Amino acid sequence: MKAKYYKTKENRIIACTLCPHQCVLLPGKSGICRVRENQDGHMALPFYGKISALALDPIEKKPLYHFFPGKMILSVGFWGCNLRCPFCQNYSISQKTKGHSELLSPQELVKKVYERGSFALAYTYSEPLVHWEYLMETVKLAREAGIKNVLVSNGHLEEAPARELLAYIDAANIDLKGFQEDFYAKEIKGSLEAVKNFIRLASEMTSLEVTTLVIPGKNNSPDEIEEIAVFLASLNREMAYHLSAYYPCYEYDAPPTEPAELMSLGQIASKHLSYVYLGNIGADNNTYCLHCGNLLVLRKGYSVKVQGIANNCCAQCGKKVPIISE
Numbered sequence: 197m198k199a200k201y202y203k204t205k206e207n208r209i210i211a212c213t214l215c216p217h218q219c220v221l222l223p224g225k226s227g228i229c230r231v232r233e234n235q236d237g238h239m240a241l242p243f244y245g246k247i248s249a250l251a252l253d254p255i256e257k258k259p260l261y262h263f264f265p266g267k268m269i270l271s272v273g274f275w276g277c278n279l280r281c282p283f284c285q286n287y288s289i290s291q292k293t294k295g296h297s298e299l300l301s302p303q304e305l306v307k308k309v310y311e312r313g314s315f316a317l318a319y320t321y322s323e324p325l326v327h328w329e330y331l332m333e334t335v336k337l338a339r340e341a342g343i344k345n346v347l348v349s350n351g352h353l354e355e356a357p358a359r360e361l362l363a364y365i366d367a368a369n370i371d372l373k374g375f376q377e378d379f380y381a382k383e384i385k386g387s388l389e390a391v392k393n394f395i396r397l398a399s400e401m402t403s404l405e406v407t408t409l410v411i412p413g414k415n416n417s418p419d420e421i422e423e424i425a426v427f428l429a430s431l432n433r434e435m436a437y438h439l440s441a442y443y444p445c446y447e448y449d450a451p452p453t454e455p456a457e458l459m460s461l462g463q464i465a466s467k468h469l470s471y472v473y474l475g476n477i478g479a480d481n482n483t484y485c486l487h488c489g490n491l492l493v494l495r496k497g498y499s500v501k502v503q504g505i506a507n508n509c510c511a512q513c514g515k516k517v518p519i520i521s522e
């Protein structure tokens with residue numbers, strides 16, 4: 197498979213233009229993501245089709261709450277990531293590239309969606325965007341086959357490849373890991389501005405939900421969460437926003453986020469956004485109609501019942517709901 201977003205320079209040096217890092221690679225060297233490599237002056241993709249994880253998950257686990265609630269989705273993970281979050285929950289596949297892989301072509305992966313009885317494919321677990329070429333092939337095949345494409349990502353990508361990919365994505369959950377450029381640059385080695393641009397674009401092109409993992413002492417100030425909510429509301433007040441509690445993982449050992457704190461931050465975000473959900477604290481997270489208060493989706497953990505929606509409208513008052521369920 198030929199890589200697309202890179203430029204060749206003098207002396208077999210190449211520059212990757214896929215993500216905001218814009219890595220310049222000497223022959224034999226890999227980029228920050230560890231999965232794109234300069235082989236003799238060309239961009240090679242040594243991890244093309246190498247699958248690190250494949251599982252049937254509740255769609256709420258992505259988390260996606262407004263896209264086919266209650267359905268199971270075949271979820272695929274790869275290797276590598278273009279960020280360096282020291283609290284990564286999937287560091288064994290995102291920050292490493294060694295381990296058992298299953299080799300699957302895009303055609304074979306799409307076939308597995310039928311075999312496992314799913315309606316959709318989620319690109320998730322590690323960072324899918326650094327496997328852009330594999331994703332592009334797979335999303336096109338899936339769309340042709342009537343299978344939905346779901347992207348779960350850090351959104352750290354340049355605009356041109358983002359536009360190409362998002363044209364085939366039916367729903368996405370993008371992490372917004374904080375709202376300070378300094379936190380992105382120093383703590384997780386990325387660009388907040390680039391992620392905001394991706395979120396702006398995704399809000400126009402797909403059914404978008406956003407998640408912030410709330411980490412005590414890092415991104416948990418009420419002002420910061422309110423700034424995020426104001427930003428998301430400027431794109432779509434009815435966008436689902438997930439605030440998730442952090443648990444110690446990888447290089448972080450600070451105590452977990454207190455449920456009471458998450459609830460209080462949820463209330464702040466709810467001043468600006470109609471649908472705020474709290475993750476990792478056992479909250480029920482039901483969805484109610486904004487117009488008449490009818491219960492639309494009942495959730496208890498991963499047990500989900502869609503009970504108040506008919507033809508994508510509230511079954512009681514008939515107003516349109518921002519939930520795709522049919």
Ligand code: SF4
Nearest residue numbers: 212215218219227229
């Ligand atoms: S995709 Fe990988 S190689 Fe390309 S710029 Fe980003 S981190 Fe560097």
